[in-house]
Amino acid sequence: MDAETPCPDSMIEWFRLDRSPDSDVLAIVFSHVSEPPGRFSFYASFRDVPVNKLFVNTPGNGWYRDGVPGLGNDIDSTAEGLRIMMQQVAPRTVVCIGNSMGAYAALLFGELINADRVLAIGPETLLDQPGSRSRGFLAGRPLSPYPDLLPVLSRPAADRRTSIIIGESDLFDLDYARRVAHLPGIRLRSLRGVGHEVPAMLHRFGVWRPLIRDFARDGSLPAFLPLEGRIFEAGDAADALIEARRLRLAGDRRAARGRLGHCLALYPDADAAHDEIGVIEREExxxxxxxxxxxxxxxxxxxxxxxxxxxxxxxxxxxxxxxxxxxxxxxxxxxxxxxxxxxxxxxxxxxxxxxxxxxxxxxxxxxx
CATH class of the missing domain: 1.25.40.10 (Tetratricopeptide repeat domain)
Structure with missing residues (x-):
């Protein structure tokens, strides 16, 4: 997509504020991994969105643990730096948006700065788990002071509305979303046959820019997304799928088969369940x-x-x-x-x- 689109030459390396004088909304857009200094995820996507925009990046793919240069040198001081930026804009509404590592940041800072609404796409809600993306970047480094977002997101949130979108084919993302699904104010959306690259898929269908424009403007999302899935509405199908993978990795293939069969009885579109069955067959x-x-x-x-x-x-x-x-x-x-x-x-x-x-x-x- 447009994650690599550079800002103009006047950019600040790690954050940039673009003002829209006629808007009372501030959208804070958190970058995902591997964005170099001076570039911000989805900068071009938001170019024509008529709200105030604060683009944020962080060094070292550290899941924002080390803060954002110019705003703060750790998570809490960065939250204070964001509040100072908010005072400059004086918005009526604050929106946090992010994908992947940026989605973790959107959820975390959305709570720390008391944002009104959050859009998190493919977030990790528990960092540094075996096989996870964050483990690949954080292994051997000091942990974030907020490795688990469940306690953070469990705090009273007044009227905050949080939307999480994930691809059902990515079992890490499915699990991370599932563990916070019960919290007040959180709505989950999932896409069939889609992995971690949700924005790229939405872009392919021509709905990405309208989606983020409408969410930034008034918090709305499309009533139906391309490839919209229903795994979270199919009883405990998601729980069964995640448990099956855990059982397989633990070596209990028989029990894993049982849980996969239960998942597919409830939700035949669970492509990851069919793939897990294939892995078990190969192992046997x-x-x-x-x-x-x-x-x-x-x-x-x-x-x-x-x-x-x-x-x-x-x-x-x-x-x-x-x-x-x-x-x-x-x-x-x-x-x-x-x-x-x-x-x-x-x-x-x-x-x-x-x-x-x-x-x-x-x-x-x-x-x-």
Whole structure:
């Protein structure tokens, strides 16, 4: 999308205030990971949104733990710096918006500065968990003073309205949203067959800019989003799916199968559940069944490179090396910026061209 669009030459490196004199709304937009100094996530998207806008970035992909230079050197002093900026604008309404790492910040600072409404897309509500995005950046570094947003978001929030949008295919995002779903003032929206890159998908359907414009202006969201999912409305389907993954990782495949079956009985569109079944089949050596499950997951979520990788692994295990290489290529093409998928493709290509396919029965062989 437009996350890499630079501000004009007069920009401040880590925050920038764009005034709109006729508006009584201040939208604070928090950047996601890997934005360099002087650039801000969604700057171009908000260019024509007629509200006051404060764009914020943070060094080092530290989940805002070290603050924002010029506003504060830690989270609490940054919150005070944001309040000072708010005094300059004197808005009637304050809105916090962010994606991924920026969504964590939108939720956290939304509470700390008492924002009126928050839009958080794919937030982590519990940092530094094994396999999580924040673990990749925060491992070995001092923890944030706010590693868990559940106590923060549980504080009385008056009339604050918080909307969280996630892709149902990303089980981390599903779990992080699920754990705060019961809190007053929080509304969850989910998208079928979509992973972590929700803004890119909404942009593809032409609804991203209208969505953030309307939310910044009056807090409204579309009554129905493209690929709108219903997993949070399907009984305990989300709980069953998350529990199934936990059980599989703990080695209890039988119990995991039971929970996946329960999830799919309630919500057949749960592509991640079909993919999990495929992983279990591969772990048990039933590679043809694994192939069928991964193909079904891909039909439900055709843009998921991870599912394509899993299909490739199942094909390779059956000795269908030409098909496997094609599947590896397709998986990498689905997410061209995903270095893990690109590396997996190259490793598979070397492995198969050398005539040494993966030893699927060998303990410790990689089974994602």
């Amino acid at each position: 050596g039933a590679f043809a069944k694994a192939e069928a499950a991964h193909r079904l997951a891909l039909r439900l979520a055709p843009d998921r490179g991870q599912y394509g990788l899993h299909l490739a692994l199942a094909l390779e295990a059956q000795g269908r090396f030409g098909e496997a290489l094609a599947a590896y290529d397709q998986a990498s093409a689905l997410e061209p910026g995903n270095r893990f998928l690109a590396r997996s493709r190259e490793e598979a290509r070397r492995r198969l061209q050398d005539g040494t396919p993966a030893a699927w029965g060998t303990p410790g062989f990689f089974r994602p």
